[in-house]
Amino acid sequence: MxxxxxxxxxxxxxxxxxxxxxxxxxxxxxxxxxxxxxxxxxxxxxxxxxxxxxxxxxxxxxREPAAGGDTPRIRTRITLIDGDRYYFRGVDATELAGRHHYEQIAEWLWTGTLHTEVRFTAPPEALAAARRSIEALPESSGSADRLRVAAIAAGVTDPLRFDLGRDAVLGVARMLIPTLVDALPPCGEPPHPDAPIAERLWSRLTANRPDTASLRALDLALSLLIDHDLAASTLAVRVAASARAHPYAVVSAGLGTLDGPLHGAASGLAHRMLAEVLERGSAAAVVADHLRAGRPVPGLGHRLYSGPDPRAEALFAALERMPTAGAALGAARAVEAATARQTQLCGNVDLALATLSLASRMRPEAGETVFAVARTAGWIAHALEEYGEPGLRLRTSGQYDGPQPPRAVP
Structure with a gap:
């Protein structure tokens, strides 16, 4: 009482x-x-x-009503998008990604402390279970399918997965990301198990031997894509965490949303478009075919930026230093030029990811894999925030629009 x-x-x-x-x-x-x-x-x-x-x-x-509508606002201290820049905990994200590696930025988002020596290690039991689950999938399975079953399999091996204490969740994060990467089938010779995430992921995406500039471009892509405010997959993660789902399930919720064609598949579409530009030798013809079919040109524009996507600008700058990126970069610039007379849309991060994957002889869906691995760190950061809020606070109410009761039982 x-x-x-x-x-x-x-x-x-x-x-x-x-x-x-x-x-x-x-x-x-x-x-x-x-x-x-x-x-x-x-x-x-x-x-x-x-x-x-x-x-x-x-x-x-x-829930707090947003200005001009009923969309709920979720307070977060992770990412701010302001004008044509975006910031991680108040720091310009592109500058941060230019100075530090993916693991370091992930740790900083989770803990607020920057550690220069960070290594993520996959537990043997979780990794073995994740690999077995991926091997059981049909050959037609996509990267999101593989990552999703790997996350679920890794979670089943962890009896402490329901511990939502901060230290326990951080422990899961440091183990889950390398498990997702190392469970993917290798395309080339895998590096040492303690190698940086970018180097380990490279060997899962292409048989090409990486040079320093190529690995730096992949690491930069991972760092730039860690978080981007409340994207659809991040909102799904917050809802799952609000219901007190454990971290493996939270990441699985994000991966499930990422599998949608309106969120995670854009870089694959842009990859195929750039490959067609190189094959046909004409960006204008390829762009015209998209417009004639009533399809938007992949990799152009972003609803949150009126000008260039800062992530694309940073990644394109890194691609300029890649020895193998010349042809793919030329195709991307040709697409932008072919549309410049009709629209002010600039190439976005999906076009830059597609350029990276095409230049490195990766499969078209490689960009989606990079996106998913990168964003896992951001999802964990949002889950940590949400676990500190009252449970089920994101349970919204529907606006019923059906027949009015009472009605006879059919």
Whole structure:
């Protein structure tokens, strides 16, 4: 029952949990993080909490209507898109990616601390299970299929996957990303198991031997794509984390959304377009065929940027230093030039990814694999944020538009 002390009304642990829609254990977690102030019940029956603090925390977790509509807003400290730039925790993301490697940036997003020596290692049991599950798939399976079953298989081997404490989730993140990469079938000679993620992923995408500039371009692509505000897959991840799904399931939710043609497949379409440009020797003819068929030209424009996509600018600059990228870069620039008279759309990161995959003799879906591996780090960062919020806060209500009751039972 409520403790009506002289200074402020107080709630028991159970009442607090009910107000916030969480378990009592989560209430104590909020108290340990300083989000709630606890006080021992004078009668010795447990802790009590300030009702005003509880209500403030509950309000923080509720949906806030966005300006001009009913779309819910989700507070995040991870990524800001402002004008034609984007920032990770307030730092220009392209500058960050230019100075540090993928693993370092991932750790910084998760912990707020930059470590220069970071290595991600796949646990043998999880890796073996992930590889077996991928081997059982038909040859026609795509990269998203492989990554999704690998994430599920790795999770099944982890009996502690339901521990949503911060340290436990960070441990999963450091193991899951290398497991996803190392479980993919190799195209060439795999590097040392402790090699950087970019080098290990390269061997899963192409049989070409990498040079320093090519590996740097792939690492840069991974770093640039770690997060991009609340994209569709990231929103799915936040909803899953809000329901307290474990990290493996959270990543699986993101991968499931990424499999949609409107989100994850754009670089593959751009890859095929660039290959056709090189085959036919005419970007104008290829662009005309797309427009004649009523299809948008892949890899152009982005709804969040009125000007150039900063991720594409950074990646194209790195591709200029790749010895094998000349023809693919020429095709990408020719596509931009062929559309310049009709539209102001610039090449986006999907076009840059397609240029990288084509120049490196990767399969068309390679860009989707790069995107998924990169974004896994961002999904974990968002899950960590969401685990600190009241549970099920993203449970929205539908607007019923069907027949009005009561009606006769059919």
């Amino acid at each position: 409520t403790d009506h002390s002289a200074d402020a009304p107080r709630l028991t642990t159970r009442e607090t949990a009910d107000r916030l829609g969480v378990k009592p254990a989560t209430v104590y977690a909020y108290a340990s993080r300083g989000q709630l102030t606890s006080r021992r019940d004078p009668e010795g029956r447990g802790s009590t909490f300030d009702a005003r603090e509880v209500e403030a925390l509950a309000r923080k977790g509720r």
